[in-house]
Amino acid sequence: MPLAFLTADRAFDEAADDAPLPYDDRDQWRRPYRPGPWRVGAAAILLLLASFVLVSAVIIAAAGGMSGAAVTGALGLAVVASALRLLRMGVWVNATGLRHVRFFLTRTTPWNRVRAVRTAQRPVKWLALPRTVQGQALELVVREGAAEPAVLLTDHNADFLSRTEAFDRAADTVEVWAYEYAPAARG
Template structure:
């Protein structure tokens, strides 16, 4: 049985010549795939949350509504934490660049960004205090301090995928050049 969605061939009418075919769409998108480590951590947290939710049901059936509500709140916080871990990263749209951290989100319009460049510098390995030599994507604003370096070739999204880091950095630089 043929599976046309698995083939790499495209019909001639669907092939586009521009470098950023999604630039006309008006929503935020991540210019790279998530790394396996972050997905694995989120999956384990969601699995843990399912057990906590089951515990909340058992506690509620046993007659302890206060304890069940506390257990339910723990499960909701765990699910929220897992989903937030999956959202961490850099997102782009025609409006600007969005840097999503665990607890905060910072949005910068493209016209407020003076330069986006890839530089060699000491970077944190998996976000830990230990630093190693690597590449980082620096985003400098016209006014104010530069954004905190979030995209490096040693973070959980690009740890064993240096080509993916290069593609993501090039794509973000292309967004910046095109949108300014």
């Protein structure tokens, strides 16, 4: 089974110079970078915890406590869903727009509303914690609406911590998608 998130960087690296977007099907939502080791590690730990909780639910059911087993099983499934959502978080692009997936919220912005997608030096959160450090952020500026640009990616989030080259490549790829599909982003 091919895993699309493992081939995102490879497709970008192997693309010809005349093809800035190396994807055949541009209508499919895709993340133009691989999930980082911090995000994958956190999801793996959550899945390990979920396995213990689900085994506990089986043991409780075997002991005869069906209501306790149902509650424990539901808790285990909630942890699995949380791990899967954690892996889905990030920026996704296709020919119709840009999708910013967060843990509890997903916002899709059509390309015709995008004014600019740019990289800026600014204080950013370190692994989404309250502590801020100086870093780079990929910002989304929309035509009407928010005065403050929305931060899509940072070089200190769970995908790019200690991976500056991967952040630069992902930011460049999203900027190329914006240049290709957002008329206002061209100038």
